[in-house]
Amino acid sequence: MSPAAPLHADPGLQPERTVLSWGRTMMLFAVVGAVFLRWLPHYGLWTVGLTLSCAVVAGSIYATQRRRYSRQSRGIAAEQVEADVPAVLATTVATVVLGILGVMAVLA
């Protein structure tokens, strides 16, 4: 079986770098979820909800990585990539919600 044809010919490897950047962000969401687990003895069971939320965000990023790479590679090849507004907004909302829940837990 011959290797698949490359999706783009960009020497700057823009899609690769962007997808890896999403991958690092996914890892950090998982790490934050793991750190939340440390609250389990103090704040009780609902910290598991925080960890699960982090896992859902990380899983969503993981599940969309292939599609993201394909979309960005084709976009680079066609010289036009639509800005990914839904992904940016969803990531921001997820971070803000986690932060607010964290502050609420500390102050409660």
Add this chain to the structure above:
Amino acid sequence: MSDDPLSGDVGSGDRASRDVASEDPSGAPTRGRLSSRLLARGQEPDPRFTLANERTFLAWIRTALAFLAGGVAVEAFAADVFADPYRTVVSVLTISVGLLISVGAAMRWLNVERSMRLGQPLPMPLIIPLLSFASGVAMAVVIALVVLD
């Protein structure tokens, strides 16, 4: 490299519709609803710039997540270092900085994307002085608490 590796993947019909879309100043029909609304004016910038802007946003989000994890960790691990009210203050301050940075990251991403679409100079990064100030305050608070304790 053998002739054109891209022609097989980007179909000719797809490419034709993209060209029509990019020539249409009233907005491409293939764009998503959110991006049509938030990024209405201007033309599609160089895709490399769009992706670079996305990576910069993600770097800020990771910074915000690091502050969030730091605040959570202070509350979880530092019970021996800080007495109770101080620990809560440090934790809430750190998480709040993470909140501000994540909101600032999204706003900056949007402003940069808009500037690039309109061919305008990029806006000043307001979250960089915020980050410097917040880091300085956080370290000063920690030093003060450790010294005074």
